Amino acid sequence: MNRNDTSQGDSLNRGGGLIPGGEGAPAYSLRRPRPLSLPILIAVPHAGRHYPAALTERMRAPCEASLRLEDRYVDLVADAVAKETGAALLVAHAPRAMIDLNRSPDDVDWEMVDGTAPPPARRLAAGRRARSGLGLVPRRLPGMGELWNARLSAAALQERIDQIHQPYHAALAKTLEAMRDKWGGSLLIDLHSMPPLGPKRGINAAVDFVIGDRFGGSCESRLTSVAFRHFKAYRASAAHNRPYAGGYVLDRHGAPNRNINAMQLEICRSTYLDQHLREPGEGLGEVVHLVASLVRRLADEFVDTNFAQAAE
Numbered sequence: 001m002n003r004n005d006t007s008q009g010d011s012l013n014r015g016g017g018l019i020p021g022g023e024g025a026p027a028y029s030l031r032r033p034r035p036l037s038l039p040i041l042i043a044v045p046h047a048g049r050h051y052p053a054a055l056t057e058r059m060r061a062p063c064e065a066s067l068r069l070e071d072r073y074v075d076l077v078a079d080a081v082a083k084e085t086g087a088a089l090l091v092a093h094a095p096r097a098m099i100d101l102n103r104s105p106d107d108v109d110w111e112m113v114d115g116t117a118p119p120p121a122r123r124l125a126a127g128r129r130a131r132s133g134l135g136l137v138p139r140r141l142p143g144m145g146e147l148w149n150a151r152l153s154a155a156a157l158q159e160r161i162d163q164i165h166q167p168y169h170a171a172l173a174k175t176l177e178a179m180r181d182k183w184g185g186s187l188l189i190d191l192h193s194m195p196p197l198g199p200k201r202g203i204n205a206a207v208d209f210v211i212g213d214r215f216g217g218s219c220e221s222r223l224t225s226v227a228f229r230h231f232k233a234y235r236a237s238a239a240h241n242r243p244y245a246g247g248y249v250l251d252r253h254g255a256p257n258r259n260i261n262a263m264q265l266e267i268c269r270s271t272y273l274d275q276h277l278r279e280p281g282e283g284l285g286e287v288v289h290l291v292a293s294l295v296r297r298l299a300d301e302f303v304d305t306n307f308a309q310a311a312e
């Protein structure tokens with residue numbers, strides 16, 4: 001058993017990976033009900049707030065950069081929803097500033113890395129997001145420019161991949177497989193938050209939720225349809241894949257042909273944070289209720305359909 005394993009009632013809490021320079025702090029925590037009561041895993045890759053001193057010392061504006069990079073306190077939503085519904089919960093504690101768990105290990109801006117040059121194939125694998133400044137290790141943000149006052153060593157980059165990225169995704173995959181083995185299928189809800197997309201009033205009012213499924217590639221359409229019907233029933237505004245269709249997490253773990261589905265859910269920060277988008281606000285409870293109801297509805301759809309197929 002992992003040395004960070006603890007039991008609380010009917011749940012197994014497991015810490016895994018390590019944050020470099022974090023004095024033994026785990027890179028993530030996984031809470032799994034025993035036995036698994038739902039075929040749903042809620043994952044939160046971008047809300048980590050454990051910033052080692054060695055990291056912030058290298059940042060040009062650590063307070064502003066961390067605020068903009070984080071999916072600020074969306075882990076509070078996820079934690080409350082998981083407790084209400086019995087869903088499993090995977091939360092990253094390593095901050096996105098250190099490594100972005102929704103990027104491929106090859107999606108690196110190699111101009112910010114000091115040391116031995118990578119093989120040409122790996123350099124060519126860097127995608128558009130790395131070139132824009134938001135690769136595996138974020139390099140710059142609009143309106144802020146460069147985030148770091150020094151280049152990152154190749155050894156430090158590999159350490160982050162080995163101790164954070166790989167263990168997190170291994171835990172995610174193992175949990176989804178365990179759910180599939182028990183229920184005949186599993187669903188990942190990859191939970192994120194987004195800044196307000198625009199004015200909330202008028203003909204083109206900005207939505208509060210965005211459901212991403214890689215344009216149908218990571219999740220069965222019936223599950224996506226259930227989610228939209230749910231938001232409509234609650235009179236909550238939601239969009240599909242625009243401007244967020246999901247990223248590496250959905251590409252890597254979504255496999256509808258194997259009955260492992262992955263859906264990204266973006267929540268507007270103004271719905272659950274204060275007016276400054278810094279601290280939990282009055283709307284937190286309402287958002288928790290809405291998302292918990294969604295999880296229950298998706299679970300019912302998932303289980304009912306699987307049992308119907310098994311009976312045919």
